Amino acid sequence: MEEPVFLGVDIGSISTKGVLLNSQGKVISQEYLWTEGDPVGAVKKLVGILLEKAPGQVSIQSVGTTGSARKLIGSMLGADVVKNEITAHAVGTLSRHPEVRTILEIGGQDSKIILIRGGVVTDYAMNTLCAAGTGAFLSSQAKRLGLDVEELGNLALQSQNPSKIAARCTVFAESDMIHKAQTGHSKEDIVAGLCRAVVSNYLNNVGKGKRIEGPIVFQGGVSKNRGVVKAFEAELSSEILVDPESHLMGAIGAALLSKTGNRKEPFHVDLIQMDFTTKAQECPKCPNHCEIIRFYRNGELLDAWGNRCEKGISS
Numbered sequence: 001m002e003e004p005v006f007l008g009v010d011i012g013s014i015s016t017k018g019v020l021l022n023s024q025g026k027v028i029s030q031e032y033l034w035t036e037g038d039p040v041g042a043v044k045k046l047v048g049i050l051l052e053k054a055p056g057q058v059s060i061q062s063v064g065t066t067g068s069a070r071k072l073i074g075s076m077l078g079a080d081v082v083k084n085e086i087t088a089h090a091v092g093t094l095s096r097h098p099e100v101r102t103i104l105e106i107g108g109q110d111s112k113i114i115l116i117r118g119g120v121v122t123d124y125a126m127n128t129l130c131a132a133g134t135g136a137f138l139s140s141q142a143k144r145l146g147l148d149v150e151e152l153g154n155l156a157l158q159s160q161n162p163s164k165i166a167a168r169c170t171v172f173a174e175s176d177m178i179h180k181a182q183t184g185h186s187k188e189d190i191v192a193g194l195c196r197a198v199v200s201n202y203l204n205n206v207g208k209g210k211r212i213e214g215p216i217v218f219q220g221g222v223s224k225n226r227g228v229v230k231a232f233e234a235e236l237s238s239e240i241l242v243d244p245e246s247h248l249m250g251a252i253g254a255a256l257l258s259k260t261g262n263r264k265e266p267f268h269v270d271l272i273q274m275d276f277t278t279k280a281q282e283c284p285k286c287p288n289h290c291e292i293i294r295f296y297r298n299g300e301l302l303d304a305w306g307n308r309c310e311k312g313i314s315s
Helices: 039-053 070-077 085-096 135-144 149-157 170-182 187-205 226-236 246-258 269-273 310-314
Strands: 003-011 015-021 027-034 058-067 102-106 111-117 120-127 216-219 276-282 291-297 300-305
Touching: 003 027, 003 039, 003 070, 003 085, 003 246, 015 039, 015 058, 015 246, 027 039, 027 246, 039 070, 039 269, 058 070, 058 085, 058 246, 070 269, 070 291, 070 300, 085 102, 085 111, 085 120, 085 216, 085 246, 102 187, 135 149, 135 170, 135 187, 149 187, 149 226, 170 187, 187 226, 216 226, 216 246
Parallel strands: 003 058, 102 216
Antiparallel strands: 003 015, 015 027, 102 111, 111 120, 276 291, 291 300
C-alpha cells in the first residue's frame, strides 16, 4: 500500500533542496544538490532521488515550491502552492520550533532575517544585492586559502586570536586576507576572522534596526559552519539553535503549505520525464517592452509570465 506524502521543493540560485513529508509532518526523504544554472534539470534529478530514498512505495498528494525559481518549478510540477521564501521558512521553522522569535538565514547568495511574535511574521529583511558575507563568499575565500569550505568551521574554533577582516565587500575582504597572511597571521585566525566578519556584515545590513530576541534559530547552508554559529552567539550574547534540518526549512515549509491546496488527484511521477523548455522574448506591443518568459512542456505552452499587461501573454 502506498503511503501518502507531501513534496516540498526549495529552488535557489546555488542549491536545490527537497523533502517528502508523511502525514505527521516528518521528513521521510530528503535531498540537497547543486542547481548548476539548470533548475528544471536539478528538480528532475531531485524528485527521482527523493522517491528512491523513500522507505517503501509513496503517493505524492500535493506539491509546494519556494525559492528564487519557485514560479518556474511550480509550473513544471503543477504545484498546489507557490510561496515566497519568508513564508516558507517561517512555516517550516515554526513546525519544529513553535516558540521561535528570530530566524537568521544565510544561504548561498542571499540572506534574510525573519521576526516572529506569537507565531506570526511581524517583520523581515533580505539582502540580495551583494554576495559578501554569504555562502558563496565563504566558499570563494576557502578556495583562496586552499581549504574546503566544510573545513572552515572547525578550523575557526581552533583560533585564540581571530584576525580582523573587512567583509563589507568581497574585494576588500580578499585584499585584507592576503595582507593578514603576508604579515604572519595563521590560517585559523584568518578563518575565525572571516566568520566574525560574516556575522558583523549580516547584523549591520540585514539585521540593522531589527529587535533580535530569543529563541533564535539559525538556518541556511552557512548554519552548518560552527565558526559562524559561535560568532553569532558571541555577538548576540544568546544561544543560537541550529536544527539538524536547518538547510531544509524552506522545503519543509513549502510541503506543509501544500497540504492546504485543493489538488484533485495525486502527483504523477512521469511528469518529471517530460521535456521542458523556456523561451524569453521582448514584447513589442506596448512601450513597456516586457521580457516575457514562456514555459513549454513537450512543445506545448504551459505557462507564461513577465508581462505587465495582457498583450504580452496573448502573443
